Amino acid sequence: MITVAWITLTAPLVAAALILLVTRTNKPLAAGLAILSSLISAVGGWAIFLSKTTGEFTAFNWVDLGDFTIPVGLALDPLSRTMLVIVTSISPLVFIFSLGYMKKEEGYWRYFAGLALFLFSMLGIVLANNLVMMYIFWELVGVSSYILIGHYFQKDSAADAAKQAFLVNRIGDFGFMLGILLLWLATGSTTFSLVNAPNDSGPLHSIHLLLPVAVILFFCGTVGKSAQFPLHVWLPNSMEGPTPVSSLLHAATMVAAGVFLLARIFPLVEASPVAADIIAWIGAITALGAGILAIGQDDIKRILAYSTISQLGYMVTGAGLAFSAALPMFHLFTHAFFKCLLFLSAGSVIIGMHHEQDIWKMGGLKNKMPLTFLAYMAGMLALSGCPGLSGYFSKDLIMSYAWESHRAIFWVVVVAAGLTPFYMARQALVVFFGTPRSDHAKHAQESPAVMVVPLLILAIPAVIAGWPLFQHIFFPPDFGSLEEPHVPFFVPYIFLSAFVLGIALAVAIYRNPLNDPLRIPILQHRFYIDAVYDWAVANIQGGFARLCSFLDRWFINGVLVQGTATVVWTLGFALRFLQLGNLQAYALFFGAGVVGLIYLLLR
Amino acid sequence: MPTLANYLIASGLLFAIGLGGVMLRRSIIVIFMGLEMMLNAANLSLVAFSRYGLVNGHQNYDAQVLVFFIITVAAAEVAVGLAIIVSLYRARQTTHVEDLDTLKF
Numbered sequence: 001m002i003t004v005a006w007i008t009l010t011a012p013l014v015a016a017a018l019i020l021l022v023t024r025t026n027k028p029l030a031a032g033l034a035i036l037s038s039l040i041s042a043v044g045g046w047a048i049f050l051s052k053t054t055g056e057f058t059a060f061n062w063v064d065l066g067d068f069t070i071p072v073g074l075a076l077d078p079l080s081r082t083m084l085v086i087v088t089s090i091s092p093l094v095f096i097f098s099l100g101y102m103k104k105e106e107g108y109w110r111y112f113a114g115l116a117l118f119l120f121s122m123l124g125i126v127l128a129n130n131l132v133m134m135y136i137f138w139e140l141v142g143v144s145s146y147i148l149i150g151h152y153f154q155k156d157s158a159a160d161a162a163k164q165a166f167l168v169n170r171i172g173d174f175g176f177m178l179g180i181l182l183l184w185l186a187t188g189s190t191t192f193s194l195v196n197a198p199n200d201s202g203p204l205h206s207i208h209l210l211l212p213v214a215v216i217l218f219f220c221g222t223v224g225k226s227a228q229f230p231l232h233v234w235l236p237n238s239m240e241g242p243t244p245v246s247s248l249l250h251a252a253t254m255v256a257a258g259v260f261l262l263a264r265i266f267p268l269v270e271a272s273p274v275a276a277d278i279i280a281w282i283g284a285i286t287a288l289g290a291g292i293l294a295i296g297q298d299d300i301k302r303i304l305a306y307s308t309i310s311q312l313g314y315m316v317t318g319a320g321l322a323f324s325a326a327l328p329m330f331h332l333f334t335h336a337f338f339k340c341l342l343f344l345s346a347g348s349v350i351i352g353m354h355h356e357q358d359i360w361k362m363g364g365l366k367n368k369m370p371l372t373f374l375a376y377m378a379g380m381l382a383l384s385g386c387p388g389l390s391g392y393f394s395k396d397l398i399m400s401y402a403w404e405s406h407r408a409i410f411w412v413v414v415v416a417a418g419l420t421p422f423y424m425a426r427q428a429l430v431v432f433f434g435t436p437r438s439d440h441a442k443h444a445q446e447s448p449a450v451m452v453v454p455l456l457i458l459a460i461p462a463v464i465a466g467w468p469l470f471q472h473i474f475f476p477p478d479f480g481s482l483e484e485p486h487v488p489f490f491v492p493y494i495f496l497s498a499f500v501l502g503i504a505l506a507v508a509i510y511r512n513p514l515n516d517p518l519r520i521p522i523l524q525h526r527f528y529i530d531a532v533y534d535w536a537v538a539n540i541q542g543g544f545a546r547l548c549s550f551l552d553r554w555f556i557n558g559v560l561v562q563g564t565a566t567v568v569w570t571l572g573f574a575l576r577f578l579q580l581g582n583l584q585a586y587a588l589f590f591g592a593g594v595v596g597l598i599y600l601l602l603r
Numbered sequence: 604m605p606t607l608a609n610y611l612i613a614s615g616l617l618f619a620i621g622l623g624g625v626m627l628r629r630s631i632i633v634i635f636m637g638l639e640m641m642l643n644a645a646n647l648s649l650v651a652f653s654r655y656g657l658v659n660g661h662q663n664y665d666a667q668v669l670v671f672f673i674i675t676v677a678a679a680e681v682a683v684g685l686a687i688i689v690s691l692y693r694a695r696q697t698t699h700v701e702d703l704d705t706l707k708f
Contacts, residue, residue, distance in 0.1 A: 587626060
């Protein structure tokens with residue numbers, strides 16, 4: 001089974017390399033290779049999941065310096081098995097959907113090579129058995145997301161968004177790296193099996209004081225990758241990439257990596273209540289803030305981006321509640337399907353609208369794109385927490401746990417849960433209902449089968465993934481407890497009423513307006529967070545850069561480099577006057593020199 | 604019977620005349636002759652030292668042998684030097700050092 005795991009991991013890498021080296025000009029072959037590799041991974045992922053293989057498999061030691069070893073190996077446990085299924089099941093659908101979406105785009109092979117590399121990186125994160133290896137793949141995810149977000153690099157906004165995503169992620173990754181170093185310093189190990197050993201016997205004991213610091217540093221990595229406040233700014237901008245990329249980015253890869261990291265080091269989180277509290281609060285603030293911001297967006301993809309941030313906030317909160325690693329992973333599991341579905345539906349709408357993304361130019365698409373509409377509604381209701389659909393179960397669990405431990409966080413999360421149906425219903429009403437608001441909307445057509453079929457396939461897990469049956473299959477007891485906590489009978493009703501209230505309010509406001517009836521400047525400027533960052537980058541970081549440039553130009557270059565050259569040149573210039581060109585003058589110098597030497601020697 | 608000092612004075616005069624020739628004359632041929640004269644001045648003092656310097660009461664002929672070597676080498680050097688001067692004259696139609704100032708700044 002371990003061979004299968006290695007094949008699962010490396011198939012996309014091989015595909016990416018082959019596409020890059022061999023099949024540049026051959027479009028069908030490039031796409032075919034990428035899809036084939038994702039299917040191989042999917043089969044491998046399911047095989048591993050069904051075989052329930054557990055254990056750590058070290059292939060070789062990458063670094064072996066006495067006490068310090070960095071193994072290259074795979075860890076198979078309930079967490080990585082379930083995550084493997086999520087990642088490998090969603091990717092082939094996105095790959096196939098891309099066939100239709102990218103049909104008329106430039107850089108076809110580049111796109112599929114990027115997708116395959118992206119899948120490889122994510123699988124690496126899932127399967128790695130130690131933090132250093134995970135960190136390498138973590139960075140690889142950053143690189144491949146950079147390639148994919150900047151796919152339309154001719155557009156300035158896309159190039160900037162790619163750069164921003166990469167740099168913002170680097171900020172978080174720096175914390176992650178410090179966390180790894182700190183943990184290694186304290187425990188001498190980076191493998192998960194040792195790091196996560198039980199509290200009294202494991203090395204955790206020795207770093208009792210440093211533990212919260214280490215966990216917070218790890219959480220920095222999550223904040224970057226999973227776009228938590230205050231590093232969430234890159235995610236909405238990453239919508240510049242092709243829509244299938246957004247879908248993959250938001251569902252199974254990249255942003256899920258941050259939450260996966262928290263689940264991976266969950267014993268550490270559990271052991272440090274202070275850090276767990278901070279994590280839970282950051283998650284709750286993110287869930288609420290991003291939910292509010294989603295109301296003010298006009299771009300169909302940006303709304304979904306903010307909703308992703310909001311849902312990631314839930315997952316992070318779930319991790320911070322420190323009950324079990326299964327809690328955030330369960331929401332990640334359900335969210336992956338319906339968010340992927342929503343993005344692919346949005347992609348289908350965008351193609352139908354000839355690349356128009358402003359929802360206020362859409363309308364009435366329900367009749368023109370019925371299948372997309374169906375898929376979209378399934379995803380939207382699941383995301384909003386409609387009872388019976390997948391999102392309801394996972395959100396309900398997180399909220400029940402929040403009620404038990406953090407009453408304040410519970411109320412924040414409930415408000416966020418009320419916002420979700422509000423902004424999702426707003427989007428659905430404006431896009432699919434009412435009258436068309438532009439010519440494109442009047443003449444929109446259903447997308448081709450290659451795009452619609454993945455949508456309909458995805459709609460099934462989006463609806464059923466949260467049902468108790470699947471909950472038991474994918475989150476077995478050894479994963480972590482998902483027992484419903486004992487909460488007062490009215491708690492689920494609070495959640496339910498938030499859902500109903502959100503939908504009702506959205507219907508009341510957005511039944512059929514031509515323009516956005518709610519135009520709130522602070523939301524459209526995204527709480528001015530982007531503006532503050534712009535200011536900080538332009539002035540603080542820019543000022544520092546100018547200072548460095550000044551020092552470099554005038555001190556390093558002017559004084560040290562040019563100065564040395566000038567001194568030597570001046571000396572040479574002075575000495576060249578001794579070259580008289582007169583033979584006898586040289587003889588005189590020579591004679592004078594000999595006399596001087598003799599005088600010095602015989603003195 | 605002349606003393607060692609007489610020889611050395613003669614040698615010094617010879618050297619000074621040769622040096623003066625090298626320093627002051629403009630023709631390369633004459634400078635070359637000045638050089639030879641300085642060489643022979645050195646030879647003269649070597650022979651004189653050999654003649655008057657006794658080692659344990661015996662004559663020491665080492666210096667005189669050295670003089671033969673110097674004469675031989677000088678002959679070879681003159682051959683090379685004259686050849687250079689001839690080819691220089693062919694190239695530049697002059698043997699005056701003032702005209703040979705290409706290396707001047």
